[in-house]
Amino acid sequence: GESVGLHLPTLSVQEGDNSIINCAYSNSASDYFIWYKQESGKGPQFIIDIRSNMDKRQGQRVTVLLNKTVKHLSLQIAATQPGDSAVYFCAENKPNDYKLSFGAGTTVTVRA
């Protein structure tokens, strides 16, 4: 079936290092992607999005890269902080589709 998935379920990062979270998607028709962050006890929080006509988009300390050739999405977090510890989801959306398809999530733990 068509789904969005993350390469690794967990990621441990040293505080101050850069984090890279990966996501593979299988539906080449998807044209919109979002990264969400979910902290313990909270709902998902929008981090950054990217459309398929772009291959890179930057936000505050975060960068999303999209490689449509290999259907790969990544989220880079610069200078990872303890507050970045959370579960990160990617989600995809196809044209004319009313819903997002979410990946399983990567749990990021920041070591002091």
Next chain:
Amino acid sequence: KAGVTQTPRYLIKTRGQQVTLSCSPISGHRSVSWYQQTPGQGLQFLFEYFSETQRNKGNFPGRFSGRQFSNSRSEMNVSTLELGDSALYLCASSPVSGRARQETQYFGPGTRLLVL
């Protein structure tokens, strides 16, 4: 501006019972979407309501239903609960409906339902 609120935050029910969850969207938001989150299936879309009308529906059985009131508050009902219904139920509000809401939806903290 207050965020999305969901009540109750935690709930324990037994098989066969029914449950009603409530979601109050951000002021001015007319779209409310419901999602089920489980460790095995991740986040899955249940349905969306906009201006008291169900606009979109995911692939869930008819035991899952919802409604929206004129003040945009929404309720979700699950009848004849099964063990597999144990999950975190999230609602998200947006000022717009349909695909455009993806960029502008804000999630609540969820209601954690445990079915015994």
